[in-house]
Amino acid sequence: QECDFCGRRAVYYQRTAGVHRCDRCFIENIEKRFRRTVSKNNLIEPDDRVIAAVSGGTDSLTNLHLLGKYAEYKDVEILSLTIDEGIEGYRDESIPIARKNSKKLGIEHVVVSFEEVFGKKLDELAKISQEKNGPDPCTLCGILRRSLLNQASRELKADKLATGHNLDDETQTIILNYVRGDIARLSRLGAKSKGKERFVPRIKPLREIKEKEIAIYAMLNDLGAHVDNCPYVGGMRSEVREFVNKMEKNHPTTKFKILRMFDKLKPHIPVEEEEFDLKNCKICGEPSTKKLCRSCELLKSLEIERKEKTLIS
DSSP states (O other), X not given: OBOTTTOSBOOEEXXXXXXXXXXXXXXXXXXXXXXXXXXXXXXXXXXXXXXXXXXXXXXXXXXXXXXXXXXXXXXXXXXXXXXXXXXXXXXXXXXXXXXXXXXXXXXXXXXXXXXXXHSSOHHHHHHHHHHTTOOOHHHHHHHHHHHHHHXXXXXXXXXXXXXXXXXXXXXXXXXXXXXXXXHHXXXXXXXXXXXXXXXXXXXXTXXXXXXXXXXXHHHHTTOOOOOOOOTTOOSHHHHHHHHHHHHHXXXXXXXXXXXXXXXXXXXXXXXXXXXXXXXXXXXXXXXESSSSOHHHHXXXXXXXXXXXXXXXX
């Protein structure tokens, strides 16, 4: 099949647009959509210092690669940050990939590990949590990882923290919060989060690009991404993922329609923002609405003592 734009051999049929694209036209389209999302949502401004959260998977590597290319023509500084949760056979294989890609792009790469900060790897924390009837590994990891991403980004003096969330991630999260009736979380979703005191704003330059298309982009650019699924993945999100993917297969553009409808509804979501003073967590010193931040509260419930307060020496 020929490319509908240049006549070369097509590598991908874009069902949502009804067009065939060759490798060059496909790559050009992805990069154009990335820049459009950045521009439309004012995600990156001149002189910004942007941290790219890099796991070593297709999404985060594509995000890093696109940010690196973007910085070549804009007055922007890019750094990469990897959180090593300590998942045997998974994260230990992806870190060298993240390091290699960062080096190739001439981008400084920083690694922060659960073991250094909390004294234990996620594999160990998950066992302790199970014994104490605590949260499942996915929830445990999410709380601790988000905390470290923010603290490390702030210590690295970042203006923005860019994550590799794609269209699939966004639509799943939207549906998940609808199902849970979590209006507060819905109101916080979007291309860019509000930056509050000591919280680094988060941006999602890939939120309008499908997971499959990102994987193809990574393959065509030979990024050597780590493609295994996390062994702890599961829960309601997996069910929502199956549902949305089935709808997309039977009704192309479903994911785009879910995202577009949410973006139209978001300004009208009634949310009462509580007025509160941010305190410093008594254990780690991170911003918190309570005496202890959520991550330290969780660690305390598991009788785990945090080892490091400062992440970047």
